[in-house]
């Protein structure tokens with residue numbers, strides 16, 4: 001479903017992605033992890049062309065994402081993207097957040113869009129909040145709405161950029177639950193996350209990035225039990241002991 | 248002062264109307280309302296152009312705005328006064344001259360308010376709209392601008408106050424708005440210039456102060472509502 | 480045949496001298512009013528920040544009374560109205576001198592000071608009290624804490640808006656035309672009626688206004704680049 005071939009990206013003179021080559025099959029769940037500043041967000045944002053690349057190719061569902069002829073808006077509407085900061089539209093209700101794009105871009109009738117949106121909100125456990133404004137919800141609830149909003153475009157592929165990092169710890173679980181549910185239904189997903197429990201249980205494959213390179217890729221069992229690259233060993237031991245100096 | 252008000256209040260409010268053209272405070276208000284009304288869509292277009300990703304759109308509009316903001320309104324009025332007739336091919340009366348000047352001038356100022364509003368909305372909103380598949384202009388129209396316009400309501404009321412004050416420059420081209428009427432009154436009464444102009448000042452004050460307070464209240468009200476929402 | 484656009488007429492000779500004299504008058508009005516308005520603004524700001532309720536209230540009343548009345552009405556009052564309130568001898572004395580410029584400077588000074596005092600006030604209020612406490616905790620005296628910690632920060636916040644008020648002052652001097660001060664706008668109109676060269680006269684005056692405005696905007700940009708506001 002996704003082919004990434006020798007992708008390079010620079011921010012000015014900073015080489016943010018170095019010769020990244022990966023592929024993701026249909027129905028696969030891939031988790032990307034790595035230290036801060038390693039290029040995880042950059043990589044996932046190049047997939048729906050929120051960031052341009054300077055060389056290489058990204059093909060999604062047969063479409064060259066960075067090619068000159070791609071119909072960018074139609075292309076993006078087939079990829080769900082969930083941000084760390086939720087980015088719900090604060091001036092309209094939760095329900096309207098979920099119907100705005102389907103009515104305008106999928107050409108649904110308002111009543112159809114409404115029914116679909118309510119079903120999705122029910123799926124993420126927030127049907128009761130349909131009439132609320134985003135500002136009236138907790139962080140976890142907002143992020144679940146953001147997932148429903150993305151799903152409302154019926155994308156075959158969902159991208160998540162640290163969807164739980166801006167949440168209070170007690171709200172992380174509810175969002176991960178929704179993501180697990182999606183994975184179980186066979187959604188193709190690429191998730192940047194530090195939730196290693198999620199990676200172990202749900203991912204088909206885990207990628208480790210550092211300094212713009214993908215240093216290791218493996219099924220979660222391998223990845224956690226027998227990390228090969230010394231950087232990954234270091235990374236895993238760091239996240240297992242939150243205060244390495246004190247330990 | 249009471250005597251003055253007693254004799255001239257109607258003249259102050261509407262000028263010579265109905266025996267002559269409408270003037271006075273009524274004309275001041277009509278000019279200000281129309282000025283802002285016509286300036287708003289123009290300011291919106293300019294403001295959006297100011298933050299446009301395309302240089303060829305951004306650059307000429309930015310230059311125009313810089314030029315207008317660096318020029319006194321009186322200068323703009325004079326330009327309109329001397330050159331509007333040759334531009335439109337017919338005699339322009341003072342009303343249209345002043346209105347044109349106000350619209351051009353206010354549009355440049357509104358554009359800056361709108362630009363600041365757009366830039367204050369945060370990149371995440373555009374990004375999430377674009378990631379859903381909306382075009383740049385749709386993201387602007389459906390997601391960014393509704394928020395900008397709501398946030399700028401207080402600034403809009405303040406701009407209305409500014410516009411009311413600006414209409415006083417119509418005096419110079421002989422437009423019979425309230426400052427001009429005050430001077431006419433002064434030449435008729437002759438003995439009470441201080442009172443006449445105090446009355447003029449008081450008239451503006453009541454109007455503008457009332458509106459500024461309203462803007463202040465509106466700002467606090469909007470702020471409290473967002474805060475109440477965030478804490479709910 | 481006379482050329483369509485003849486700037487030479489205004490670049491030398493009598494008309495040129497008129498315009499230059501106007502420019503100098505405009506610059507003088509700006510300079511004098513600025514010099515008077517700045518200290519007045521600081522005093523008003525301090526009055527509004529004082530703990531005494533009556534003082535706070537009168538500061539507020541002063542600022543609002545001035546800001547909510549157009550500058551043109553201020554000028555009319557100080558020129559036509561206020562002298563009538565003076566004793567005859569003093570009035571005669573004033574009329575023998577430059578009453579126009581005096582009225583204009585009073586109006587410009589009060590108007591500018593009202594706006595500037597608000598900038599000064601919010602500049603001072605923008606520095607959190609903890610900054611002062613932190614300096615005292617390090618062992619600095621009151622004066623040293625103010626001079627080394629609080630004021631440098633407050634100035635950075637206050638100077639850019641003060642510069643933009645200066646820009647407004649510069650443009651506002653054009654309104655002195657109304658009461659017959661021979662500043663740039665007045666002289667441009669005079670040249671216009673003497674030569675019927677509307678376009679050239681207005682173009683030269685506009686260029687002067689715009690040039691000075693750009694200088695002032697440039698100064699603001701330079702200052703913000705040189706002394707950016709930093710927060711921890």
Ligand SMILES: Nc1ncnc2c1ncn2[C@@H]1O[C@H](COP(=O)(O)OP(=O)(O)OP(=O)(O)O)[C@@H](O)[C@H]1O
Nearest residue numbers: 011012014016034035036037038039040041042043
């Ligand atoms: N717009 C930008 N301009 C310049 N440099 C950038 C920009 N965005 C990111 N970078 C740099 O690129 C590198 C990779 O950033 P990226 O956001 O992809 O990291 P990340 O792995 O997502 O980190 P985090 O876990 O902190 O989110 C960082 O060093 C960052 O400073």
Ligand SMILES: [Mg+2]
Nearest residue numbers: 040041042162
């Ligand atoms: Mg990131």
